[in-house]
Structure formats: C-alpha cells, structure tokens
Amino acid sequence: MVDVILGLQWGDEGKGKIVDYFADNYDVVARFQGGPNAGHTLYVDGKKIVLHQIPSGIFHEEKTNLIGNGVVLDAVTLKRECENVAAFGVNYKKNLFISERAHLILPTHRAIDKASELSKGNEKIGSTLKGIGPAYMDKTGRNGLRVGNLLDKSFTTEYIKLRLKHQKILESFNFQEDISAWEEEFFEAIEFLKEFKIVNGEYFINEKIQQGQRVLAEGAQGSMLDVDFGTFPFVTSSSTISAGVCTGLGIAPQKIKEVFGVSKAYCTRVGSGPFPTELNDETGELIRKTGSEFGATTGRPRRCGWIDLVALKYTCMINGTTKLIMTKADVLDAFEQLSVCSSYKINGEETNEVPFQMTRVDIQPVLKTFKGWNRDISSLKSEKELPGEMKTYVDFINQYLGVKVRYISNGPGRDQLISVD
Ligand code: GDP
Ligand code: IMO
Ligand code: MG
Numbered sequence: 001m002v003d004v005i006l007g008l009q010w011g012d013e014g015k016g017k018i019v020d021y022f023a024d025n026y027d028v029v030a031r032f033q034g035g036p037n038a039g040h041t042l043y044v045d046g047k048k049i050v051l052h053q054i055p056s057g058i059f060h061e062e063k064t065n066l067i068g069n070g071v072v073l074d075a076v077t078l079k080r081e082c083e084n085v086a087a088f089g090v091n092y093k094k095n096l097f098i099s100e101r102a103h104l105i106l107p108t109h110r111a112i113d114k115a116s117e118l119s120k121g122n123e124k125i126g127s128t129l130k131g132i133g134p135a136y137m138d139k140t141g142r143n144g145l146r147v148g149n150l151l152d153k154s155f156t157t158e159y160i161k162l163r164l165k166h167q168k169i170l171e172s173f174n175f176q177e178d179i180s181a182w183e184e185e186f187f188e189a190i191e192f193l194k195e196f197k198i199v200n201g202e203y204f205i206n207e208k209i210q211q212g213q214r215v216l217a218e219g220a221q222g223s224m225l226d227v228d229f230g231t232f233p234f235v236t237s238s239s240t241i242s243a244g245v246c247t248g249l250g251i252a253p254q255k256i257k258e259v260f261g262v263s264k265a266y267c268t269r270v271g272s273g274p275f276p277t278e279l280n281d282e283t284g285e286l287i288r289k290t291g292s293e294f295g296a297t298t299g300r301p302r303r304c305g306w307i308d309l310v311a312l313k314y315t316c317m318i319n320g321t322t323k324l325i326m327t328k329a330d331v332l333d334a335f336e337q338l339s340v341c342s343s344y345k346i347n348g349e350e351t352n353e354v355p356f357q358m359t360r361v362d363i364q365p366v367l368k369t370f371k372g373w374n375r376d377i378s379s380l381k382s383e384k385e386l387p388g389e390m391k392t393y394v395d396f397i398n399q400y401l402g403v404k405v406r407y408i409s410n411g412p413g414r415d416q417l418i419s420v421d
Helices: 015-025 075-086 107-123 132-140 147-151 155-172 180-194 201-210 243-249 282-290 309-319 329-334 388-401
Strands: 002-007 028-031 040-044 047-051 064-067 096-099 197-199 215-218 256-264 267-269 303-305 323-327 337-346 349-351 363-371 405-409 417-419
Touching (some): 002 015, 015 040, 015 215, 015 405, 064 201, 107 132, 107 155, 107 180, 147 155, 147 197, 201 215, 201 243, 215 243, 256 309, 282 303, 309 337, 309 388, 323 388, 329 405, 337 388, 363 388, 388 405
Parallel strands (some): 002 215, 028 064, 028 215, 064 096, 256 323
Antiparallel strands (some): 267 303, 337 363
C-alpha cells in the first residue's frame, strides 16, 4: 500500500522531518511533484541538512528512494545535493532511482523564470527562481526534455532546438543574461545523471507494491500552493495534493491508504499572495524569530500568522486527509494567548469557505482566542505530559476539521514527536 505525507498550508510545514521520522516504517520513499523549489530540512546525527530534490528517506540505508515522473529535475542541484549526502556516508548510487519520465529543468528555464518575475514588477509570484514554472510549461506544452532523453544520441540537438525557442521568449521579455556558465555546469551534471539508475518509474513502483513493499509518497510545497486549488496565480506549477501522487508516480488511487497532512501550529507563507491570518506586527515578528522562519531554499523571511482553520479544512477536504500532524507546537511556548481563524469576513459577510479569488476580495479573519500553555514543551515525550491548555487548543482544531491531530512535533530533532490518541 501507499501512504502519503504532504503539506496542508503554504509549504515548509516540516514535511522533511516527518518523512525522515516515518521512513523507518516503509521500504520506498518517493517524491511525486515539484523540484528544487522544495527545501526539506532534516537533522542527521545532530547536523542540519536541507534536501531539495532527493527524497527524505535517503538517510535510511536500506530504503529505496525514487524521484518520480511528476518531478521536474535540476541536474545541477541534484549533483550538488548528492555530494552533500555522500559526506554523511550515504551511498546514493545504490539507493536513489530516477524516473525516465521526469522532466529536466534547463538553464534557460531558470532564465525565463527570472525574466517573467521581473516583468511582473509588484505583481510577481515571488517564485524561487529555480525554473519550475517554465519547466512545467514545457511539459504541458509538449516541448520538454525528459531524463530518459539523456540516453538519446539526439539529446544535444534537441536541447539546442529548445534553447532557441527559449531565447525567443527571452527576447520578447527584453531579457539578457549570459547563461554560458550555467550551461557548462548543466552538461557536467547531465553526465553525472547518466550514472544513475534511471528506471521506468511506474513499473518499478507497482512491482514493489505487488511484492508487498510499503511506499511513502513525499509531498513538496503545500496544498494552498497547488496549481488548481491554491491561491492562484500565487501558486507553484504542480499538483501538490494527494491526487498528484497518482499522476506523479503512476499509482492507482485505490492503492493510497493514509494521507498524513502536515500543518504548523500556526501558519507561514514565503513569496507573494493572499494570507488572511498574516500578522504584520510584533506577534508575527516573534513567531518568525522563535520559529526561525526563514526559507530553506532562498533564505527569505517567511510571513507569519495564526493557524487558518478555514484554509486547513479546505485542504483536508481536497486531500482526503486521514491523520493530522501538527508541527512546531513548541514555537508557541512563548505566548500567553493564541488565536485561530475560524471563519472569514469577506466584504462584511461571514463564510467558512475559501473563495475563488482570494486576491480580489478583502478577507478579514475572524479569530477565536485561547489561553497559551506558556511553558517549554520541547523535552516532553508523551501525550500525558502535554499541558491542558494545549489539549484545549488541539481539541478545538480536531472538532473544527473533523480530522484528528495524531502527532505533535515539539522540536526539529528526529525524536521530538509525540503520538496522541
Ligand atoms: P518542509 O519544507 O515542509 O520540509 O519544511 P522546512 O524544512 O522548509 O521548514 C521547517 C523548519 O522547521 C525546519 O527548519 C525544521 O528543522 C523545523 N522544524 C520542523 N519541525 C519542528 C518542530 O516541531 N519544532 C521546531 N522548533 N522546528 C521544527
Ligand atoms: P517546500 O517543499 C514554501 C512558493 C514560492 C512562491 C511560489 C511559486 O519546502 O515546502 P515556484 O518557485 O514554485 O514557482 O514558486 O511557491 N514555494 C514554496 N514555499 N515551501 C516550498 O517548498 C515552496 N516551493 C515553492 O515561494 O511563492
Ligand atoms: Mg521547505
């Protein structure tokens, strides 16, 4: 069977830590969408490492890790990342497999991402500038190059043809940049990529499932960044929700069992776009400081605010979330009072639904206030030790969402995770 771990907010919910923790129970960990826009932080032997492309099961020696067809792959980032994990003694050549159907991010995709963002001025998406949007555009536009094409004799010719198309796009943006250094790195990394186990991912994973192996699908970004259901156009370009597991790995929907939805005890967002519960004040600043809320991929300060239950209920619905994992609960230790958003006021009218155009309407969060636990919870190990105020807070969330919080993460470390009934 297949279980899924994915983000229910705007990304950075702590998926990397959770996947690393759960990986022990699985045989295969697979990424199904996104690319190096992801930054998943793990602590291995007390040392921090951020993964962008490699699944977060890589530090478990006997586990298979698969980069699925739904991912867009930046060979340069992958090469760098492989060198990083090798320093931890990981034999990535043995444990990492790549689908031949995954699309490649080219240097010109990155340039187009940059040109497009510049042209939007104040209305920019705030993309990670990793070429994600342009690479997915070439996928759906039926132009892209895939990992399997690397082995074709015509690869360089096809690359040059696509680059020419891209150069015309760049000219239309009036954008000029010397990409020769990027290209040199790209072709070096392409040679490196050829040494990998490039597989027919859908047969590969279905055979494993048939043999009774357990698969964990690792989501990137978050459901509110989903290209269909997120805060469009301020989204990423892939299906970040549980449905993306089927198209991003070639797995049938009835194979999916648990959908673990990860949410912070509060909320963050990096990049532009609507964020109804955002706190542009000292409270937001305190969350950012206490939670070290700075992007793992770009280093940008993350926007911070209270947990948004309207958005969470929506993402629980579209994902079919079966179990909730609440992360960074310890970050709220400092607060005497906490708030949750339980409805929106849009143009004066109260609603419990996420509207079509979050960008065009004035959304005021309706907040419900709770007493904070206001003590250090980072060393707690079991449910019975959790403060009463936290139980009240979590009970309200459980009731509101109709899905229960099953784990509470109380620190970045592997062992800081409390199972709750
Ligand atoms: P991801 O993209 O969902 O994997 O999340 P990121 O790695 O981008 O951001 C999560 C950050 O929070 C990382 O720095 C983690 O080390 C850290 N983190 C994860 N869980 C916890 C937690 O329960 N408490 C605290 N204080 N930090 C956490
Ligand atoms: P993980 O997997 C948080 C955001 C960007 C931008 C928008 C589009 O670490 O949770 P893109 O580069 O995808 O075209 O950018 O999406 N974004 C993320 N925000 N966590 C991520 O990944 C993100 N990946 C993309 O900031 O607003
Ligand atoms: Mg992240």
